[in-house]
Amino acid sequence: MKKTIFSLAAAALAAGMLLASCGKNASQAVSVVPVPVQTDLKSGEFELKAGMTIGVAGDSLMPIANYLAGHLNASTGLSIDVVEGEGNITLRTAQMDTPEGYTLKATSKGVEITGGSYSGVVAGISTLRQLFPAQIESATTVEGVEWKIPAVEITDAPAFAWRGIMLDVSRHFYTPSEIKEFLDLMALYKLNKFHWHLTDDQGWRVEIKKYPKLTENGAWRKFNNHDRGCLSRAKKDSDPDFELPADRIRITEQGDTLYGGYYTQDEIRDIVAYAGNLGIDVVPEIDMPGHMLAAVSNYKGVSCFDQTGWGATFSSPVCPGKESAMEFCKNVYDELIDLFPYEYVHIGGDEVEKTNWKKCPDCQKRMAANNLKNEEELQSWFIHQMEAFINSKGKKMIGWDEILEGGLSNTATVMWWRTWSKDAPERTTGQGNKIVYTPNSQFYLDYQEDKNSIDNIIGYNLNESLSDTTAQKLVMGFQGNIWCEWIPSRERMHYMAVPRLLAIAELGWAQPDKRDVQEFRARLSKQFERLNVMEINYRIPDLEGFNATNVFTDSATLDITCLDPTAQIRYTTDGSVPTAESTLYTGPVTVTESTDFTLATFRPSGKRCDVVRTKFIKESYAPACEASATTPGLVAEWYDYGGEKCSEITSAKLNGKYDVADVTIPADCKGNIGLVINGYINIPADGIYTFALLSDDGSLLIIDGATVIDNDGPHSPREIVGQKALAKGLHQLQVQYFDHNGGQLQLVVTDEQGNSLNPATLYLH
Numbered sequence: 184m185k186k187t188i189f190s191l192a193a194a195a196l197a198a199g200m201l202l203a204s205c206g207k208n209a210s211q212a213v214s215v216v217p218v219p220v221q222t223d224l225k226s227g228e229f230e231l232k233a234g235m236t237i238g239v240a241g242d243s244l245m246p247i248a249n250y251l252a253g254h255l256n257a258s259t260g261l262s263i264d265v266v267e268g269e270g271n272i273t274l275r276t277a278q279m280d281t282p283e284g285y286t287l288k289a290t291s292k293g294v295e296i297t298g299g300s301y302s303g304v305v306a307g308i309s310t311l312r313q314l315f316p317a318q319i320e321s322a323t324t325v326e327g328v329e330w331k332i333p334a335v336e337i338t339d340a341p342a343f344a345w346r347g348i349m350l351d352v353s354r355h356f357y358t359p360s361e362i363k364e365f366l367d368l369m370a371l372y373k374l375n376k377f378h379w380h381l382t383d384d385q386g387w388r389v390e391i392k393k394y395p396k397l398t399e400n401g402a403w404r405k406f407n408n409h410d411r412g413c414l415s416r417a418k419k420d421s422d423p424d425f426e427l428p429a430d431r432i433r434i435t436e437q438g439d440t441l442y443g444g445y446y447t448q449d450e451i452r453d454i455v456a457y458a459g460n461l462g463i464d465v466v467p468e469i470d471m472p473g474h475m476l477a478a479v480s481n482y483k484g485v486s487c488f489d490q491t492g493w494g495a496t497f498s499s500p501v502c503p504g505k506e507s508a509m510e511f512c513k514n515v516y517d518e519l520i521d522l523f524p525y526e527y528v529h530i531g532g533d534e535v536e537k538t539n540w541k542k543c544p545d546c547q548k549r550m551a552a553n554n555l556k557n558e559e560e561l562q563s564w565f566i567h568q569m570e571a572f573i574n575s576k577g578k579k580m581i582g583w584d585e586i587l588e589g590g591l592s593n594t595a596t597v598m599w600w601r602t603w604s605k606d607a608p609e610r611t612t613g614q615g616n617k618i619v620y621t622p623n624s625q626f627y628l629d630y631q632e633d634k635n636s637i638d639n640i641i642g643y644n645l646n647e648s649l650s651d652t653t654a655q656k657l658v659m660g661f662q663g664n665i666w667c668e669w670i671p672s673r674e675r676m677h678y679m680a681v682p683r684l685l686a687i688a689e690l691g692w693a694q695p696d697k698r699d700v701q702e703f704r705a706r707l708s709k710q711f712e713r714l715n716v717m718e719i720n721y722r723i724p725d726l727e728g729f730n731a732t733n734v735f736t737d738s739a740t741l742d743i744t745c746l747d748p749t750a751q752i753r754y755t756t757d758g759s760v761p762t763a764e765s766t767l768y769t770g771p772v773t774v775t776e777s778t779d780f781t782l783a784t785f786r787p788s789g790k791r792c793d794v795v796r797t798k799f800i801k802e803s804y805a806p807a808c809e810a811s812a813t814t815p816g817l818v819a820e821w822y823d824y825g826g827e828k829c830s831e832i833t834s835a836k837l838n839g840k841y842d843v844a845d846v847t848i849p850a851d852c853k854g855n856i857g858l859v860i861n862g863y864i865n866i867p868a869d870g871i872y873t874f875a876l877l878s879d880d881g882s883l884l885i886i887d888g889a890t891v892i893d894n895d896g897p898h899s900p901r902e903i904v905g906q907k908a909l910a911k912g913l914h915q916l917q918v919q920y921f922d923h924n925g926g927q928l929q930l931v932v933t934d935e936q937g938n939s940l941n942p943a944t945l946y947l948h
Contacts (some may be wrong), residue, residue, distance in 0.1 A: 217692035225334035238270025246460040260324035284340030305462035317713035345660030346691030347376030353383035356444035370461040372688035384476035401477035402445035424675040470531025472501035487543035497536035503565040504545030533583035563589025603925025612654035630899030634725040640686040681721035732905040807912025812947040817862035824857025829919035832857035845942040846930035862948035877902040
């Protein structure tokens with residue numbers, strides 16, 4: 184008889200929280216994200232009181248001093264003034280090894296923050312804010328709070344100079360106030376690069392005075408598939424976060440409904456100045472030569488042909504063969520560069536469909552004149568031309584890793600995003616170029632978050648892609664990207680970005696010996712109250728302690744843990760979506776019969792977050808089958824499948840068969856991948872076995888003809904965990920999988936004791 188308690192994460196989470204409460208080290212006691220280099224708690228505390236001052240040593244620190252004063256006054260109701268010289272909180276700069284380094288010393292008499300530069304002082308202030316009670320982040324006065332921080336000495340500096348977030352404002356537009364709010368959030372967690380993706384096929388968001396049609400026409404569109412998809416999701420899921428903001432919709436004189444918006448140059452300057460006051464550099468991106476439909480469809484002579492639109496995969500690109508197109512691109516960047524003081528601008532350079540170039544007489548003439556062998560070298564020529572122009576304006580160029588194709592200049596910086604382009608870091612650093620890491624599997628924040636996302640970011644290992652320590656010195660840092668095809672609102676953007684944004688901040692700032700997943704989770708759990716006060720619509724982390732399917736033979740216990748202590752959990756067992764009136768989860772639930780639970784998390788405001796379904800299945804051990812399989816491994820069939828359903832894979836052309844040692848993608852499989860992997864799983868003893876199926880895109884796990892895990896459909900990397908009661912012996916196993924752009928596929932099998940089973944002895948065919 185088996186009794187199973189489904190609380191897989193409870194022990195680890197409890198251990199992390201216990202360490203925090205028992206004072207494993209001072210950084211946990213003060214709970215700062217990112218973790219400082221050194222934190223020494225002292226006896227006593229500093230209390231903020233009316234009439235106190237913020238003193239600055241020099242006018243250059245006035246912007247951040249005024250920002251801090253405004254922040255403190257709004258929440259406390261105290262009158263904290265900024266003065267020159269010493270204050271109760273004193274800000275100053277001094278020579279340090281790292282410009283962004285700082286020290287913070289708090290005693291009962293006052294607080295001193297000394298930075299290696301203006302940005303170092305900003306970093307110290309972000310730590311100071313987190314030392315105060317969470318209510319310090321309130322935009323309105325909060326009564327009854329003692330505004331105290333512990334006496335402490337902190338010495339700190341970042342591990343990496345580039346700690347960035349990219350926001351795509353082309354697919355959906357965000358207002359200047361929403362951008363500033365996001366910059367506030369970045370500054371709180373010491374993120375210092377705001378990569379602003381200002382243009383794409385779906386919208387042109389920056390005023391270019393020489394080309395007014397870019398915003399008159401290019402900033403507005405009729406509802407497209409993404410817009411309609413968001414509206415459909417809003418209705419289907421009763422989720423207002425998918426609604427298109429009404430203030431971004433207008434009706435033309437002709438009666439057309441248009442959606443969009445753009446920033447004037449004055450608004451750009453204002454936002455850039457605001458970011459600068461917070462120690463954040465703004466990196467503008469005008470993506471070219473691809474992703475330029477909003478431009479090429481409004482001005483003749485920019486594309487290869489007058490007719491523009493979509494090709495097989497991507498849109499009509501800029502024509503590098505036409506002088507008029509080159510002049511257009513340079514004129515755009517000429518205006519753009521004047522708006523952004525930071526040394527870098529981003530050229531894009533990704534996902535260029537070159538079909539038009541193959542047919543274009545101008546492009547072919549350009550190739551012949553410059554001895555270019557193919558269209559990849561033509562793209563490289565275009566990028567080099569634009570880089571030379573950008574350099575002539577005193578700026579440096581950065582681009583997506585596709586700028587490696589056809590040859591990389593000696594001065595360009597690469598932003599590596601394609602995890603399947605595994606050699607990009609070595610190719611970049613091998614010729615001495617700098618690189619920023621933003622591999623999509625871990626750092627694309629528009630991908631759905633799951634229980635592994637935080638751990639995968641904090642545990643990211645540079646050595647896996649770049650083992651040479653000298654080459655690693657060329658890694659500038661890390662960046663999270665928020666692509667907004669399916670993110671139409673501020674609320675949805677917050678939901679997708681946070682809390683992973685905090686993990687990226689931790690990875691970029693914390694020294695390698697300070698990065699610890701469980702210790703970070705303990706500190707993160709204390710940030711959710713602060714985020715609620717700030718009205719950040721973050722995603723409540725995954726509920727843990729159960730699988731998608733949970734199998735038992737006698738009885739089981741649903742024992743749920745959640746990293747967010749402010750969250751409420753409610754559930755139903757009739758298949759309905761929980762409401763604020765549904766049963767409140769208050770502790771472990773005993774299960775004696777097969778039961779389907781529908782769980783939902785709720786914020787302190789009462790707003791519902793995610794809905795999760797889990798099955799508890801009571802079953803006997805499935806008997807082994809009669810089979811004579813003796814060959815280790817499995818057999819994978821590769822189909823040239825371009826669809827989005829596992830059930831349709833075998834309708835496509837069969838490309839080949841491969842013997843594989845594990846559930847994995849054969850090395851020869853490229854492009855459209857549809858896999859059907861068959862064989863047997865050799866179960867060593869009667870028991871309940873757990874299967875974790877990770878895939879990007881869809882996958883199915885079928886054992887003895889029954890679906891154990893349904894991870895089907897197009898999606899980013901996602902792991903689903905299920906269970907099956909199996910008798911000792913052989914059981915038929917099939918995995919179906921599809922993807923069209925690199926992809927991932929992994930199956931981990933564990934026994935009842937949590938031991939992973941070795942694929943070398945597990946699979947036969």
